Amino acid sequence: MSSNKYFKHEGPWSDANDPLMCSDTGDWRTKRPIVDKDKCIFCGFCAIYCPIQVMEMIEESYFSPDLGFCKGCGICAKECPKNAISMMPEGDFKK
Amino acid sequence: MTQKKKDNLTKVMDYLKHEDPFSKGVAFCPGCGLELLIRFIPQVLGNDIVITGTPSCSAPVLLGQNNQTWHKLSYFGTLMTGAAANATGLARYYRKAGIENTVVCFNGDGTAADIGFGNLSGAAERNEPFIYICYDNEGYMNTGIQKSGTTPFGATTTTTPLGSASKGKNLRRMNLALKMAMHKIPYAATATLSDLDDLAKKLLKAKEAKKRGFAFLHVFAPCTTGWGFAPENTIEVCRRAVKTNYFPLWEAVNGKIRMTKTVKKPKPVTTYTELIKKFAHLSEEDLQILQDDVDYEYCMLGGLSVLEGECQLPVSSED
Ligand code: SF4
Ligand code: SF4
Secondary structure (H helix, E strand, O other): OOOHHHHOOOOHHHOOOOOOOOOOHHHHOOEEEEEOOOOOOOOOHHHHHOOOOOEEEEOOOEEEEOOOOOOOOOHHHHHOOOOOEEEEEHHHHOO | OOOOOHHHOOOHHHHOOOOOOEOOOOOOOOOOHHHHHHHHHHHHHOOOOEEEEOOOOOHHHHHOEOOEOOEOOEEEEOOHHHHHHHHHHHHHHHHHOOOOOOEEEEEEHHHHHHHOHHHHHHHHHOOOOOEEEEEEOOOEOOOOOEOOOOOOOOOOOOOOOEOOOOEOOOOOOOOHHHHHHOOOOOEEEEEEOOOHHHHHHHHHHHHHHOOOOOEEEEEEOOOHHHHOOOHHHHHHHHHHHHHOOOOOEEEEEOOEEEEEEOOOOOOOOHHHHOOOHHHOOOOHHHHHHHHHHHHHHHHHHHHHHHHHHHOOOOOOOOO
């Protein structure tokens, strides 16, 4: 027996159709990961190790972070075997 | 630019068969090991698992706030003293109602090793059909970094501070996973975040094993805030914990222990401790105590893993 249908609606407090809570964690960032597309070999290590899983596959050719939520921890840059990701100070990008 | 090949993609991707049920912006610290773990589990096991857990760093996200949630999973919040007992009730209810699903009791080391150990042990002994996952960040991080049973020797916490009367925890850590394996449950294993394929395999094995009864996973999940290391080092800390045998990876089926990763030339434990501030004050003697403890635990594990083949049960001479 499949189970999922039993848990969709426990009550109004856990209605899975309601929008989920979501903070702008991108605001926390002090450093921004910048991916060098040419260096990226599409191994996906940055994506699997990113704690918030915001490394998105772009055109099956490279990965790029969702800056709305990337907290700037730097794990992706540290784990990339090709050093294709550099962490740049966030201040450099503010106008 | 060279042609990018899909076969460059890490095999770990193949295990991520389901969507991430969490919203993107949740309130875990940057570089949090727990966050990676909690997002990883439902991507491997499916979004129809039922999670139950206790007050902890995971609870504010798993529980939701006011009348909204951060994720689409079913979650049942319980108390630390009765986490496994509550999971027992859930698992039994679903079995009775004929609903097939996976109950995952998800707790920190505070609940698993200390406050809720009694009923964890009880549930294991009764062989209740659910998966118990302990994410081990070696302390009570959510309440302000107090020491727990799995806090290692020498580590500073707010209850084992560095000062004139204290140099960090003065006792060695307990080995929770081994204790659980000694319950001879269908499945017990250790895992960590640097070896995600190993973790995924163990999650799937635990899901299989829970058809036969209790499954226990001990996942080493470093805490950047509580331990004092740079957030980008979370995975590196896990990796070095494995490479120094500080946290060996093994599994036990019905109590039969097997190493899932053997380190050919283990590094000294200092290659692990040097990354982490909670060990920064340790003298050479202290580090030796820590090293001896790591060697001791590994030796014990190694011994247990070969025992099965070599050990002959004593035969009674009467018959
Ligand atoms: S880890 Fe580096 S090389 Fe691998 S996919 Fe990510 S950016 Fe590309
Ligand atoms: S910096 Fe951290 S949060 Fe941002 S994409 Fe990299 S791993 Fe993910």
